[in-house]
């Protein structure tokens with residue numbers, strides 16, 4: 001199957017390609033050599049994690065060195081804890097020790113954690129060097145590697161320090177997804193379902209038909225799901241690069257309740273995707289109450305999430321505790337909890353919802 005190319009064209013930014021396909025990692029170096037920004041780049045630092053390194057680091061190094069790059073690599077412990085200022089500092093120091101100058105590039109080889117961390121380091125080291133994303137999880141391919149959000153976590157919350165910095169190139173080699181476990185697969189599927197509901201009938205009904213194949217990791221369905229998600233995200237980011245025009249917030253569909261459950265349960269207990277899927281189930285029902293969302297969408301979305309291996313989570317938490325967690329989220333504005341509510345497929349509103357309505361809805365949840 002030939003690789004798919006999606007061009008991300010954001011106003012005031014250099015357009016970049018997202019390549020999606022099987023066995024394309026080996027061509028990474030030569031693809032970079034074709035970019036103007038890489039004509040004078042000699043040194044490349046690959047940042048990865050200790051799960052991904054034994055699987056794909058050698059191949060990535062070979063792909064880059066065969067195109068004439070001098071390649072160094074650095075591996076962090078896998079997991080969300082790597083997204084910290086301490087780890088970022090260790091990487092800056094290592095880059096300085098390697099005498100990497102402004103004419104180097106950072107390659108993020110891994111899931112969203114590595115992508116966010118390496119993107120942050122690359123966009124701040126020496127006031128910014130080129131960053132290439134090589135996403136290796138489904139979530140990173142469909143979401144975090146595109147759109148330029150980078151960041152690290154603080155004790156006070158996730159992603160509280162970061163930058164908006166678009167990568168120069170994204171290489172999504174779908175063969176690497178075969179080593180992903182079920183939980184991470186479903187996690188990516190949740191973000192695909194989110195995109196489909198927000199985007200259009202065309203994406204939603206395609207995904208409904210393709211859900212069983214996607215769950216079974218059929219390659220054609222997987223590549224099309226990634227391409228459709230990237231096209232959707234690129235379009236949203238092109239309209240609202242820095243989440244300041246009320247458009248990019250649509251990407252937070254399902255995340256208001258999702259973040260609260262993820263936090264209350266303790267990070268890692270439920271996957272991020274499982275929590276987002278639960279948040280979508282909640283938001284669509286809140287939509288029925290507040291914006292006349294049809295029952296058909298509730299049923300169709302439930303069926304889709306079930307098919308994608310994202311069943312409803314057990315409700316352990318008191319409504320008030322969930323509401324408090326929502327209010328502490330960084331997306332809450334002046335203590336008002338904000339939801340993306342689908343009025344229908346491809347038709348959404350951003351709404352500040354009163355506490356008593358949220359509490360009532362949570363009682364029924």
Ligand SMILES: NC(=O)c1ccc[n+]([C@@H]2O[C@H](COP(=O)([O-])OP(=O)(O)OC[C@H]3O[C@@H](n4cnc5c(N)ncnc54)[C@H](O)[C@@H]3O)[C@@H](O)[C@H]2O)c1
Nearest residue numbers: 051078111112113114136137139140143144149176179180
């Ligand atoms: N920047 C954005 O726009 C954006 C969007 C969504 C999420 N995120 C961030 O993404 C992060 C979550 O990303 P994630 O879900 O990819 O998690 P992750 O990076 O922690 O990866 C999940 C696990 O899979 C392992 N792994 C990665 N690729 C693998 C492969 N091919 N085979 C086997 N194992 C593999 C990793 O080592 C890790 O243990 C969060 O920090 C979140 O905040 C960022």
